[in-house]
Amino acid sequence: MDTSEKEEFSGEKRNDNHPADWRVSGSNPVSAPPFGSYPTENLITASCSPSQMMDSFGQTLWYDPTNVQAVGYGGSSSSSCFRGGMDWSLPNLLPPKGNGLFLPNASSFLPPSMAQFPADSGFIERAARFSLFSDMVNQPLGSPESVGLFVQGQCPSSEVNVGGVAHNNVIRCSEQGSKPNVSEDTQSSGQKGGETSSKGFDSKKRKRNRQSSEAEQSQRSEEEAENNGGDKKEQSPNSPGNKTNSGKQASDPKDGYIHVRARRGQATNSHSLAERVRREKISERMKFLQDLVPGCNKVTGKAVMLDEIINYVQSLQRQVEFLSMKLATVNPQMDFYLEGLLAKDVRELQLRGGSSSATPFPTQNMSMVYPPLPHGFMQQQTLSSVGRTISSPLSPMNGGYKRQETNGWEGDLQNVIHINYGAGDVPSDPEAAAATASLPSSNMKVEP
Amino acid sequence: MASADKPINTDVPEKDVFALHFLQSLSNLRRQNAFNSPDDTTNNRVKKIKKAAYVSMARAAGGTNRLWSRALLRRAAKENNKVVIFSRRKKRVTWLRRSNRRDPVDAERLRNLLPGGGAMETSKLMEETAHYIKCLSMQVKVMQCLVDGLSAK
Numbered sequence: 001m002d003t004s005e006k007e008e009f010s011g012e013k014r015n016d017n018h019p020a021d022w023r024v025s026g027s028n029p030v031s032a033p034p035f036g037s038y039p040t041e042n043l044i045t046a047s048c049s050p051s052q053m054m055d056s057f058g059q060t061l062w063y064d065p066t067n068v069q070a071v072g073y074g075g076s077s078s079s080s081c082f083r084g085g086m087d088w089s090l091p092n093l094l095p096p097k098g099n100g101l102f103l104p105n106a107s108s109f110l111p112p113s114m115a116q117f118p119a120d121s122g123f124i125e126r127a128a129r130f131s132l133f134s135d136m137v138n139q140p141l142g143s144p145e146s147v148g149l150f151v152q153g154q155c156p157s158s159e160v161n162v163g164g165v166a167h168n169n170v171i172r173c174s175e176q177g178s179k180p181n182v183s184e185d186t187q188s189s190g191q192k193g194g195e196t197s198s199k200g201f202d203s204k205k206r207k208r209n210r211q212s213s214e215a216e217q218s219q220r221s222e223e224e225a226e227n228n229g230g231d232k233k234e235q236s237p238n239s240p241g242n243k244t245n246s247g248k249q250a251s252d253p254k255d256g257y258i259h260v261r262a263r264r265g266q267a268t269n270s271h272s273l274a275e276r277v278r279r280e281k282i283s284e285r286m287k288f289l290q291d292l293v294p295g296c297n298k299v300t301g302k303a304v305m306l307d308e309i310i311n312y313v314q315s316l317q318r319q320v321e322f323l324s325m326k327l328a329t330v331n332p333q334m335d336f337y338l339e340g341l342l343a344k345d346v347r348e349l350q351l352r353g354g355s356s357s358a359t360p361f362p363t364q365n366m367s368m369v370y371p372p373l374p375h376g377f378m379q380q381q382t383l384s385s386v387g388r389t390i391s392s393p394l395s396p397m398n399g400g401y402k403r404q405e406t407n408g409w410e411g412d413l414q415n416v417i418h419i420n421y422g423a424g425d426v427p428s429d430p431e432a433a434a435a436t437a438s439l440p441s442s443n444m445k446v447e448p
Numbered sequence: 449m450a451s452a453d454k455p456i457n458t459d460v461p462e463k464d465v466f467a468l469h470f471l472q473s474l475s476n477l478r479r480q481n482a483f484n485s486p487d488d489t490t491n492n493r494v495k496k497i498k499k500a501a502y503v504s505m506a507r508a509a510g511g512t513n514r515l516w517s518r519a520l521l522r523r524a525a526k527e528n529n530k531v532v533i534f535s536r537r538k539k540r541v542t543w544l545r546r547s548n549r550r551d552p553v554d555a556e557r558l559r560n561l562l563p564g565g566g567a568m569e570t571s572k573l574m575e576e577t578a579h580y581i582k583c584l585s586m587q588v589k590v591m592q593c594l595v596d597g598l599s600a601k
Binding site for chain 1: 474493494497498501502555557558561562569570571574575577578580581582584585587588591592594595598599
């Protein structure tokens, strides 16, 4: 059960935002500690700002960069934060529940959050106690000893707490209003609440737990994480994922992050978790594609979007076919043009790329560089004109190398054409004007 | 799969890369005697040019790092009875994930469209489609410029 819960957590964790989000939203988490906000915070669906603040607050607690071992729910980290101030070398009280996941992410954010800790220590303690209380109330296991275990965050206790937290989270949702009572009870439960607070935290904590459990798994055995995660993110991707999620939350708290969190009520089956992760990945890519395909901003829904994408791809393919037909008809003119152009390109790319550009060129093309050029083809001129547009070496194997967009490329191309044909044929200026005039229209055709 | 993809990388090289590859393939075509002689039907020429366009695009933009370009090049090489050698690293991973995956439910039409789309997970399919769209549009631009340049004469 624990493992399944962990999986659930980890699965959700993937989707969860990472501490950064909370930090962003809750820069001043603690001002008023809403005990009330605690329960709401625990609510996964809690979307009110105080809960967010709470989350961020709690979140910051968890992110102890030094404690990669995952202080479990971070209770120990929080406690140490309060006391030790900047001493982040928390003992690994809890088994690596996966705090490591958000810890790395949080590390960058920690300093600001840490500043908040001393002020919030009291709050955290109360929160911890509250969580303790919830544990005790909701959990059949919630005997003092389990609570104590929870507080200390020992390994076995953390396991228990995972279950307890789950219960707590469930129950906390329902207990939004019982703040004052809770505070008293938690106080009675003990002073270790500070530590447990981190553990007993809201759904975020739950997510953290998942994260921590996930991180833990990944730390322990990547295969295990892999098996559990399947398509889920691994720990390393979680860090960038956390950051991206946090970015999302910063921009739209209601959209990605909390939405993911709201799935608490869903099945905790590992398969469904993986399914969820997969679906979210797909939707993310769909959004990316939406930006790519022109005129799809208003379209919503996967099916319609898919149709649009398919139509666009088909239209592009048809365009390629159409243009190749056109090229076939103008075949005879291509001789000199091609040679000149190729020679120019080869030279320029060689200029820029040095030795690396030579590799992709087939040797036979090299011979083309030095053949006698027809019509007094002015290679030097074209070289210089196009040369400035090329800024990086040719390396097709690299895949994703970046170049500046050369808007003047078409113009240069036209120049080359004119140079090729213009020698004794047609004055270059009118042709240039016509060519450049036709160019924008052609471009517009290309991108309907 | 999720490991390195957080910011989805769909960078596409500049136009000149596409242009260079396309022109190279075209010049190779010109070298073929069968291509230039008048008895070669226009249809065949069109097909060859089209194929050259796709192959050059695949080589220019994707190289062997993209699934669609790999599938495209492999398909083209098979037609020519050539053998293409790829580094198998990523393909293996993809295959593994494919075996983990259950059913590529929807997006079947997209799979049919994209070269090599039948062997990808849906999320990977989306990514490849994005890159494919970018490359296709770049290739179309190049070809359009070429046609304009030639026809403006």
